[in-house]
Amino acid sequence: MTSAETRRLRALDRAHVWHPFTPMADWMASDPLVIERGRGCYLYDTDGRRYFDGVSSLWVTLHGHRVSTIDRAVRAQLGRIAHSTMLGLANVPATRLAARLAALAPRGLTKVFYSDNGSTAVEVAIKLAFQFWRQQRPPRPARRRVITFANAYHGDTLGAVSVGGIELFHRLFAPLLFETIRLPSPYCYRCPRAPARGCCGEPLRALRATLRERGREVAAVILEPMVQAAAGMITQPPGFVGEVQDLCRAHGVLLIADEVATGFGRTGHLFACEHDGVRPDFMVLAKGITGGYLPLAATLTTTRVFNAFRGRPEEGRTFYHGHTYTGNPVACAAALANLEIFRRTRRLQTLPAKIETLAAGLDTLWDLTHVGDVRRIGMMVGIELVRDRRTKAPYPSAARMGHRVCMAARDDGLIIRPLGDTVVLMPPLAATRRQLEDLVAVTGRAIRRVTEG
Numbered sequence: 427m428t429s430a431e432t433r434r435l436r437a438l439d440r441a442h443v444w445h446p447f448t449p450m451a452d453w454m455a456s457d458p459l460v461i462e463r464g465r466g467c468y469l470y471d472t473d474g475r476r477y478f479d480g481v482s483s484l485w486v487t488l489h490g491h492r493v494s495t496i497d498r499a500v501r502a503q504l505g506r507i508a509h510s511t512m513l514g515l516a517n518v519p520a521t522r523l524a525a526r527l528a529a530l531a532p533r534g535l536t537k538v539f540y541s542d543n544g545s546t547a548v549e550v551a552i553k554l555a556f557q558f559w560r561q562q563r564p565p566r567p568a569r570r571r572v573i574t575f576a577n578a579y580h581g582d583t584l585g586a587v588s589v590g591g592i593e594l595f596h597r598l599f600a601p602l603l604f605e606t607i608r609l610p611s612p613y614c615y616r617c618p619r620a621p622a623r624g625c626c627g628e629p630l631r632a633l634r635a636t637l638r639e640r641g642r643e644v645a646a647v648i649l650e651p652m653v654q655a656a657a658g659m660i661t662q663p664p665g666f667v668g669e670v671q672d673l674c675r676a677h678g679v680l681l682i683a684d685e686v687a688t689g690f691g692r693t694g695h696l697f698a699c700e701h702d703g704v705r706p707d708f709m710v711l712a713k714g715i716t717g718g719y720l721p722l723a724a725t726l727t728t729t730r731v732f733n734a735f736r737g738r739p740e741e742g743r744t745f746y747h748g749h750t751y752t753g754n755p756v757a758c759a760a761a762l763a764n765l766e767i768f769r770r771t772r773r774l775q776t777l778p779a780k781i782e783t784l785a786a787g788l789d790t791l792w793d794l795t796h797v798g799d800v801r802r803i804g805m806m807v808g809i810e811l812v813r814d815r816r817t818k819a820p821y822p823s824a825a826r827m828g829h830r831v832c833m834a835a836r837d838d839g840l841i842i843r844p845l846g847d848t849v850v851l852m853p854p855l856a857a858t859r860r861q862l863e864d865l866v867a868v869t870g871r872a873i874r875r876v877t878e879g
């Protein structure tokens with residue numbers, strides 16, 4: 427593309443496009459980078475410059491861009507039909523995909539309800555859990571509360587915001603939200619009680635006490651298993667998810683595992699629930715489900731939950747919920763191809779060696795003066811920057827250190843995005859060990875340049 431065309435696109439973008447999670451005054455004063463194409467783990471802008479896709483295009487790209495198997499599957503599906511409704515009709519890829527997901531998911535998750543993004547799939551799980559209790563024999567309407575965790579992130583629609591716990595994103599909307607029971611979550615780096623190693627146990631104690639006192643009011647617990655991603659890749663102590671499950675079981679409460687960020691190999695297993703052998707009542711999937719190609723989401727649940735919705739139409743047990751593009755055939759065809767690549771390339775088996783390389787690279791970042799914490803599970807990484815490492819004092823938010831580090835990395839051909847002052851690395855699972863080494867080296871250089879001058 428010529429530089430005149432690029433200039434024109436930038437002007438049009440500044441004039442008309444409102445970008446998500448973006449301070450727009452800053453954006454309008456900048457020269458936005460416009461992506462034109464991709465190949466493998468790289469993005470190319472309209473000037474032909476190449477960048478490593480260090481956050482997998484917001485945590486979705488798994489096998490890279492322009493993967494021939496997925497390209498072909500999408501084209502083949504377009505040759506048949508792009509869309510037909512799931513209200514009253516089945517379609518070929520959606521049916522096949524549901525069967526594949528049920529076969530791969532933790533045991534017991536036999537039923538698949540489609541939607542088209544993580545937030546709606548979370549809301550489906552919440553609504554199903556709520557309605558489930560109303561349709562018990564006898565009904566249990568008192569079970570209507572959802573237990574959520576501090577620092578949780580489950581999406582941006584109002585129901586998903588209601589169960590979220592990130593002050594910066596969610597506080598403003600409080601008057602619009604439904605009430606939940608919010609409990610502390612593990613954030614060992616910033617925990618005032620944290621012992622030198624391990625977890626102080628407070629979040630589990632709080633959950634235990636709450637369930638003992640109010641368990642009969644609780645419909646479900648919603649949790650991001652193993653890592654609170656959007657909060658800054660805050661990893662959970664070993665065994666935490668398993669203990670949450672045990673407490674839910676003991677009190678008859680449903681467990682919703684939000685695997686939107688963690689699903690599809692990100693944590694080293696296909697699903698994060700597998701680390702502790704957890705079998706939730708709901709598993710929420712989106713992002714990587716299509717390998718990063720198209721919007722699609724799914725809420726998986728058990729036959730037990732499903733059976734509460736069976737009955738004659740006039741009994742009123744139907745789940746009245748559905749989105750226009752639910753189970754879109756092209757997206758489902760991409761998702762089937764994505765799963766086929768996992769099988770054919772033995773993707774999960776290739777991960778331990780890559781994760782080892784990534785972890786070894788990250789170890790070197792502890793040498794940087796302003797790196798306070800380096801958190802990682804699988805291929806999900808958060809590097810928390812601090813003004814003072816000894817006191818863990820953060821930078822003033824106006825300094826936008828995370829943002830500045832990511833901009834510095836861009837000059838070196840790397841696209842990454844921070845969460846506050848936590849620099850996130852989320853490379854495609856297909857990245858080579860060499861690419862992972864480079865990713866960490868470029869990130870380290872950018873951190874040093876910005877924080878040490």
Ligand code: PMP
Pocket residue numbers: 543544545546548579580581582650655656684685686687688712713
């Ligand atoms: N749940 C989790 C754990 C997420 O990380 C996200 C998105 N980052 C969502 C839900 C919301 O997904 P979406 O942006 O597709 O609505």
